Amino acid sequence: MSTTLRWLIESSSLENLHCVACSDKLDTPISSVNVLDNLDVVKWIKPNELVLSSGYLFMDDESLQRQLVQELHQVGCSALGIKTRRFFQTIPEAMLQEAERVGLPLLELPFFYSFSDISRVVFQRLFLQSSYRVRSEQRLLMALSNALFSGAGLSHMLQCLVQQYRTSVLLLSRSGTCLDAAYTSGTELRGMERFRPFAMPVSGETISLSCAGRQHLFFCVTLPGGYGGLFFLEDPANSLRGALTTLQHAAVLISLKLEQTRLQRLSSGECEGGFLSLLTDAAEDLADEEILHICHLHHFDYQKKRLCIALFPKDAAFSDPSALSAPLQTAAEALCRSTGPVQSHFLCMDARQCCLFLLCDASVSNPELLAQARVLIRSFQDQLGEGAFTQLRIGVGHCHQSVSSIPHALKECADVVHLMLPVFPDRNVFFASTNTIYHLLNQLPPAELRRIYLNTIVGLSEYDRANGTEFLKTLEAFYAHQFNASQAAKELYVHRNTLLHRMEKIKELLHCDFKDTNDLMTIYLGICVAEMLG
Structure with a gap:
């Protein structure tokens, strides 16, 4: 049981x-004990302190009694304890009324206890x-230290934290990816593989x-080294703020475990499972x-300027990956042998995606x-x-040269396919560089897209629905x-x-020449928004 007024009384x-x-x-918790022997002491009282008084200072002044109760409440003391049968037979009614009004507990203390008796009991409890x-x-x-040096996993270390603080904990990377988690019995948080948008808070x-x-509310403790943070599920009845220093020490050990894992991965060749793992795993957190x-x-020649071309199957997987890689390899080799700027290529694939990098000198323009x-x-x-070609979806990313952009190459290609396929369902090749407007529009909130639509071509859409015309389709073709x-x-x-007759009517409906x-x-922006919104 914690040290509270209830514990003190009962x-x-x-x-x-x-x-x-x-x-x-x-x-209400008790953090310390203070004695009110001078009215100036009030300003030195700390939150959750139990204040003891004989009542002599305010025994004949009702206004001072009310003022004292107000001031003690404002500084956040846990309660005011007053001795009776010395200067007071009972605590004055004015103080009782004011205490109930502001929410300050008043304790009636027996005359046979000295203030040192009460203080000793409370301080002994706090010390224990x-x-x-x-x-x-x-x-x-x-x-946690034993787990770190014995080779136990992150999950075991997180479970130690759960057992200590009796609340669930998530380990998130700095980009919001859930790296691991441990839960209290009967508690499991779903749908938290990645949080977007995400900005790492500071500890505490x-x-x-x-x-x-x-x-859900989480209490954050950041990890040293930029590895992310520990996020403890908030429990109002079990605040972790008092344990922040210890949690920060624990965060150091968790960071060491992550660093240990990283170095083991580098030295053991674990990443030799395929270059594609660099593109498909949570690689945004790699140094x-x-x-x-x-x-x-x-x-892989990372020093060259590169362009990623990614191929995705129309269905869940390629029926025959080798039938795809052979002609792609042939086409890439022929391109490298030509007089063009492409000097080399790099191909990697699995059953769900295929990536081809074209590599050239930095002097070659995008x-x-x-x-x-x-x-x-x-x-x-x-x-x-x-x-066979129509059974593919092909995304072409942007030109890059930085090392940090390599892990994002496949996602960039996938994103342009996912963005543009609903707009142009009859196409199967999409370039990120030629769909900049759609990419920029995709960053806008739905309300802003709706505003663009209402300010531009909504009149055509409504006229077409009312009259069975195809003015919007005509404008798109134009x-x-x-x-x-x-x-x-x-x-x-x-x-x-x-068509010219239709364009005259379109000009009239849009009030545009x-x-x-x-x-x-x-x-044109309005047309793009209409295509995106369907």
Whole structure:
């Protein structure tokens, strides 16, 4: 049991103590004891201190009695204990009323106890509690140290924390990825593999995180070395703020374990399972030296400018990966033998994705390297055959040269496919560099996208629904063919004059003559938003 007013009245060795005001606050903790022998002492009283008084200083002054109760409440003392049958037969009614009003517990103390008797009992209890806590925390740190040096896993170390503090704990990377977790009995948090958006708080802060659609409060202790943080599920009845120093020591041991694991991975060759693991695992938390080590193992020339081309199956997996890799390898080798700027390539794949890196000197411009990617994709399409080619989804990322960008190459390609496929379902090749507008729009909140739509082409959509026309489709074709009416009409299977007639009606509905560059761009943004929103 903790040291509270309830313990003092009901369980301590002291007898005949009574709470005469705010008896609903008996669970208020006691952190120390102070004696009120001078009114100036009030400003030195600390939160949760038990204040003892004989009442002599305020026995004949009702206004002073009320003022004292207010001031003690403001400084946050746990309770005011007053001796009776010396200067007071009973505690004055004015003090009782004021204490109930502001929420300050008042204790009636028997005359036969000295202040030193009461103080000794409380301080002895606090000392025993402090000693127990120190021994308990020492046992925790010893258990964590033993786990670190005996080779026990992170899960075991986290379970030690759970047993000590009786609350669930998550180990999150600095980017919000859940690296490990341990739970109290009957508690398990779902849907917390990765938190987005995420910003690492400082130690001692409380942060709200969403798990399976529910918000939970967590107490954070950051890990040294930038490894992330420990997040303890908040329990109002069991605050961890008093244990912050010990938790910070524990965080050092957890960081050492993470560093130990990292060094073991580097030295043991564990990463030789495939270069693709660098692209598909939670590699955003890898240090540059780890990335370089994996590149050296697989002879990947990280010093070159690179462009990643990723192939994904239309279905869950490639039916025959080798049938895909052979023509892709052939097309890449032919491109490297040509007089173009691509000097080498690097291919890695599994049943779910295939990555081809085109490598060249840093002096080669991005547009030139992207043009080489188009040449390679056409050559690969010719060798693979149209039927098999249409069963693929191909994403082409941005040009990069930094080491830290290597682990993100596959995700960048996957993101452009996921973003653009709903917009252009009849296509299967998507370049991140040529879909910048869609990428920028995708960063906007839904309300802002809706505003762009309402400010631009909503009139066309509503007119089409009301009248069965295809003005929005006509406008999209007009833009897609660079305002060439003949080509747009050909795509829509209508006469050129019909398309021109439709464009006049579109100008009327949009209140736009398509002569101002800003208007043209704004309308195009509206078309893009409509395509994204379906």
